[in-house]
Amino acid sequence: MTSTHPILPAEQIRAGQAPLLSPPVLRPPADLFARRAARLRQLADGHAMADFLRLCATLCDRQQTLLDAAAAPSLAPEWLATLLRQLAEGLAGQLPAPAQTALDQLTSLPPAALQTVASALSEGAINDDAPLAALPLLGAALQVQYTAYHRARPLPQPDHQTERCPCCGGLPLASVLTRGDSGHAQRHALCALCGHAWPVGRVRCLGCGNSRDLRYYSLAPQDYEPPEPDxxxxxxxxxxxxxxxxxxxxxxxxxxxxxxxxxxxxGADDLASLALDLLAGEAGYARLGFNPLFLPGT
Ligand SMILES: [Zn+2]
Ligand SMILES: [Zn+2]
Structure with missing residues (x-):
């Protein structure tokens, strides 16, 4: 009897010619920022950085309002300037004074100048002339713009691991482990800008593809030594x-x-575990990507 089974021969799968077996790119949920805000408030209770996490939650609530209201999303600098101004209006009276002063400077920039600052920021870089304390707010506006714009576009289907977001070219914010349809754990990298999540190897460095010499740090007693890779x-x-x-x-x-x-x-769990970044930094590791709501040095 001749087999007509649709499953690819094993040698083809081994040769990596079965891209459809990879998990798909995931769209951010419509309530992405509301979920983030709720998680931030949950994590804030008893946290050493509770005030910071609650302020971020307020910011995420405002991001959700703007995402819900986005009728004709675009990547135009004018819309980014509008989003930043609307974000600022919603946060009036809730920001620390230095951040409010910096935000006033930022919102007074013409759209083209703001776009120059935003372009550097989207690469995780800080423009020398930028009012530093307000850059996380510009990062928040960029997230709304990119999320709204790219949610309305077709999903790409990458057939190999990419270091950057296949939707917008953005850097990773973090990676996420979930249970896939097959029951196995799967891993996605979450885009720092557009909130889409693209499939990456479960035990593979996103920066260089190395899958052997990896260490995992978690918050544990101070004398904690990460175990040998298994x-x-x-x-x-x-x-x-x-x-x-x-x-x-x-x-x-x-x-x-x-x-x-x-x-x-x-996005929320990353902000609540910034101590881990310090730990890794002290051990000589540099963060791949960034979280727009927390920019070291601002
Ligand atoms: Zn993206
Ligand atoms: Zn690497």
Missing amino acids: HQRPHQTRGAQEVEACGECHGALKQVSLLQDPDAEA
Whole structure:
């Protein structure tokens, strides 16, 4: 009897010619920022940075309002300037004085000048002339713009791991572990800008592709030493928030596990685990990508 089974021969799968077996790019949920705000408030209780996390939650609420109201999203500098102004109006009286002063400077820039600052920021860089304390607010406006614009566009289907977001070219904010349809854990990188999440290897550095010399840091007692990598059981004894640190390129990427905590939300859990970035930084690892709501040095 001749087989007409549609499954690809094993040798083709081994040769990596089965892109449809990869999990798809995931769209951000319509209530992305509301979920982030709720998670931030949950994590703020008893947290050493509670005030910061609650301020971020207020900012995320405002982002959600603007995303809900986005009728004709575009990447035009004029719309970014409008979003930043609307964000600022919604936060009046709630910002620390230095941030409010910096925000006033930023909103007074003409759209083209604002776009120059935003272009640097979208690469995680800080423009020397920019009012630093307001840059996270510009990052928040950029997130609304990119999320609204790219949610309305067709989803790409990357057939190999990419370091940058296949939707907008953005850098990663963090990576997320979830349970896939097959029941196995799968991992996506979450875009810092447009909120889409693209499939990446479960145990593979996003910066250089290394899959062997990886360490995982989590918040644990001060004398904690990360265990030797175990490729048979890569995700045992883990917390919901970790940093994956690469021994090859010395890049570090936050990993947020919904397997460990179904309430986790990468953008929020990343902000609540900035101590992990310090830990990895002290060990000589540089963060891959960034979180627009927290820019070191601002
Ligand atoms: Zn993106
Ligand atoms: Zn690497």
